[in-house]
Amino acid sequence: MIQNISKTNPYDIFNLNQSYLIDIEELEMKYCELQNIxxxxKFINSTEKEKEISAYESSNINNAYNLLLNNVDRIKILLKLKGYNTNSNNEKSFTDKDLLEEIMELQNRCMSIENENQKVKIKTEIIEKIRIIESEINQNFEKKEFSEIKNLSVKLSYLEKIKKNLN
Amino acid sequence: MNLINIDEPNKKPLTSKCLGIDFGTTNSVCSVKIGEKVIFIEDSKRMNLIPSIVCFDKTVKVGNDIDLEKNLQNSIFSIKRFFTSNPDGQIVINSNSDCLSPVEIAKEIFSHLKKICNDFLDEEVNDCIITVPAYYDERARSGIMRSALMSGFNVRRLINEPTAAAFAYGLDKKKRGKFLVYDLGGGTFDVSLLNLKDNLFKVIGTSGDAKLGGDDLDQLLLDYILNTYFDHIKNDLSNIEKLSLKKASKSIKEKLQSVNNIIAEVTIKNKKKNIEINVNVIEKIFNEIITKTIKITDQLIKDCNVQVDEIDGFILVGGSTRLALIPKKIKEHFKKDIYCELDPDRVVSYGAALHGFDLLNGSKNLLLDVTPLSLGIETMGGLMEKIIPRNSNIPVVKEQTFTTNENGQTSIKISVIQGERETSNKNTLLGEFILSDIEPKPAGIPRIKVRFSLDVDGILFVSAIDESSGNEKNLVIKTNKDLNITEMKKLVESSIKNAKEDMDTRLLIESKIKASRLINEIENVKDQIETLCTKKDIENINKTSNMLKKEMKTNDKERIETLTDNLNEKTKNFAQKLIDKNFKNFVGKDLDVLE
Incomplete structure (x- = not known):
């Protein structure tokens, strides 16, 4: 008989340490182990009830896997787990004028891309920026500077969006 | 020494059989794994490829049983293509202008497949897996599922065609790594990127065009031949002449798979022409379509965030990939190894049979697939709010909370849409329902939780709940008039278990479907019935419909049919009123006034 394993916390589902940097291969391996169960x-000949639980748990595993794979989502989950209320200061507008300008400038450059070379160049640049921010975020998690992480995550999500649009 | 056979004679097999059915645009193929071997089913003419053609003459004929020269007028070709526009639309099937829907026409093909499988295996096998194009939307998928269920198949899974092919390569040819499956069939083009490991077959992403296939190549070649050689008579060809020309161009295409140059003699209306075509000409004619498929492939690789270098090879599937031009173009563009060792016409059914065996008998292998198109609902201003993005792993359950945009709003219409465009009218509307009795509150306060649940077959279930009142409404995507998949599945399963005779069962299922369709129709317009009908009418309708519901749990076909007719009669009055009312709404005037 299949048991309900529902856990709300994606880290617990995969039995992973609650840190920002995760081992993608380990996640992938555990993901497959769980889906295998x-x-x-695996329940095609089982009772309706068991089929239902299996579909539900299998979706949970899929959702948790995708959340952990996405770095911006991962930050939200971790902040919540650390007890930091992500909705507390609901200031969606930019307080950081420099950041706004930097993003605008990047976006403008992406709009005026003319050839593959320029595209590759900008992409490499963005990937490097993302790498730096991610390591800052990781350090701030160690220092428990949660409000700083929140600001960085805004920048990260913009960079990820620009990178995605470049494809 | 004598060898002693220790197997009991007539011993029951330890494994269950599950057919792998590739329902194709041009041909359908069935196979089944028995023991360690996959066997391809042959029809009475000993053929594996069963043309997906249905002929509605005095009797219904399918596949190789049709004499096309005689029955061209009454034959339906490529019915699979119609599933992408509207599986429940009406198609004229014969010279008497009789109409049937694609679901009903495909049912005839499935019934035929069921019969040849039973004859060939000399036993009744109901369990099957059916393959569908990866890029099929929900409507097309549930349409195929309904057709097969109506023919009495117990559909255990729908799986994607390229996934099935990759499964075959992974198990049979022991391929390991990232592979791109390029599947150009008769009517659809699919491309999927998969990661094949030991016992694990994971789809990373999938894309394609549900309306692009070998048929289009044939048409291009045919147009070229007509324009180049028969320009002056191309407008006055009879259907038979068109068919023979189509055959000729198809055979030219097929011959060019092995030679570089061909001269074919074609005679039409007593005009003999020597048609000369070489690979360079073919390349020009087909260039546009092949470039299109390569573009889609390129985009998929980008969307999956994978570099071309990481890909270990291309697997070619679908009869159209036999055309030497296709591997050549792919090689030029991607510079990757090409694999086509397994027969591209049969590999999909083969993979489905392997997977079906695994499913029913248990196995270490695991197949993880994704959904091809984004699913969401329409929000203010006709925009699409995506709830399940494409290439999400399935099964998946996602919830999102919405609110009202007017003060005191008490109902909300939920339109479920599928597609990648920003505005909902450019995507496919899968269905809509109304959540009513929302507690009246200022705009933006009510919390309506919409839940999307997409199962492993790619079939969607949607529900909406008003969190404050707990009022809930469910929608299983279906056309208004039909049984939903779960209901049909249960009917088929139970009828298979209880079947005394196949034919009776099928007729019973059909009458139950008809009855349930009517009950659903009535349920859908319940509110309108209550406002438009007299108390006595409503009472009558409810009474009969309750009796019918009760009767549907039994297997009394006669009673069900009588009650269905009865209910139909009772609602006629209402239907007329509804038409009047809709018309009134439309023009703002009474019909009588207009007259």
Whole structure:
């Protein structure tokens, strides 16, 4: 009989340490291990009830996996786990004027890309920026500077969006 | 020494059989894994490839049983293509202008496949896996599922065609690594990127064009031949002449798979022409379509965030990839190894049979697939709010909370849409329902939680709940008039278990479907019935519909049919009123006044 394992915390589902940097290969491996147990294909001859649980748990595992793979989502989860209320200061507008300008400038440059070379150059630049921010975020998690992380995550999510649009 | 056979004679097999059915645009193929071997089903003419053609003459004929020269007028080709526009639309099937829907026409093909499988295996096998194009939307998927269920198949899974092919390569040819499956069939183009490991087959992403296939290549070649050689008579060809020309161009295409140059003699209306075509000409004619497929492939690789260098090879699937031009173009563009060792016409069914065996009998192998298109709902201003983005792993359950945009709003219409465009009218509307009895509150206060649940077959279930009142409404995507998939599945499963005779079961299922369709129709317009009908009418309708619901749990076909007719009669009055009312709404005047 299949058991309900529902856990709300994606880190617990995969039995991973609650840190910002995660080992993607380890996550992938554990993801497959769990799907091997819970995937609906494994319950094709079972009762309706078991099929339902399997579909539910298998979706949970998929959702948790995708949340952890996404670095911006991962920050939100971790902040919540550390007890920092992400909705507390609901200031969606930019307080950081420099950041706004930097993003605007990047966006403008992306709009005026003319050839593949320029595209590759900008992409490398963005990837490097993301790398630096991620390591800052990681350090701030160690220092428990949560409000700083929140600001950095705004920048990170903009950079990720620009990178995605470049594809 | 004598060898002693220790197996009991007539011993029951330890494994269950599950057919792998590739329902194709041009041909359908069935196979089944028995023991360690996959066997391809043959029809009475000993053919594996069953043309997906249905002929509605005095009797219904399918596949190789049709004499096309005689029955061209009454034959339906490429019915699979219609599933992408509207699986429940009406198509004229014969010279008497009789109409059937694609679901009903495809049902005839599935029934035929079921019969040849049973004859060939000499036993009744109901369990099957059906493959569908990866890029099929939810409507097309549930349409195929309904067709197969109506023919009495117990559909255990729908799986994607390229995924099935990759499964075959992974298991049979022991391929390991990242592979791109390029699947150009008769009517659809699919491309999927997969990661094949030991016992694990994971789809990273999928894309394609549900309306692009070998049929389009044939048409281009046919147009070229007509324009170049028969320009002056191309407008007055009869259907038979068109068919023979189509055959000729198809055979030219097929011959060019092995030679570089061909001269074919074609006679039409007593005009004999020597048609000369070489690979360079073919390349020019087909260039546009092949470039299109390569573009889609390129974009998929980018969307998956994968570098071309990381890909270990291309797997070619679908009859159209036999054209030497296709591997050549792919090689030129991607500079990757090409794999096509397994027969591109049969590999999909083969993979499905392998997976079906695994499913029913248990196995270490795991197949993880994704959904091809984004799913969401329409929000203010006709925009699409994505709830499940494409290439999400399935199964998946996602919830999102919405609110009202007017003060005191008590109902909300939820339109479920699928597609990648920003505005909802450019995507496919899958269905809509109304959540009513929301507690009246200022705009923006109510919290309506919408829940999307997409199962492993790619079939969607949607529900909406008003969090303050707990009022809930469910929608299983279906066309208004039909049974939903779960209901049909249950019917088929139970009828298979209880079947005394196949034919009776099928007729019973059909009458139950008809009855349930009517009940659903009535449920859908319940509010309107209450406002438009007299108390006595409503009472009558409710009474009969309750009796019918009760009767549907039994297996009394006659009773069900009588009650269905009865209910139909009772609602006629209402239907007329509804038409009047809709018309009134439309023009703002009474019909009588207009007259």
């Amino acid at each position: 819970f995937h609906p294909d």
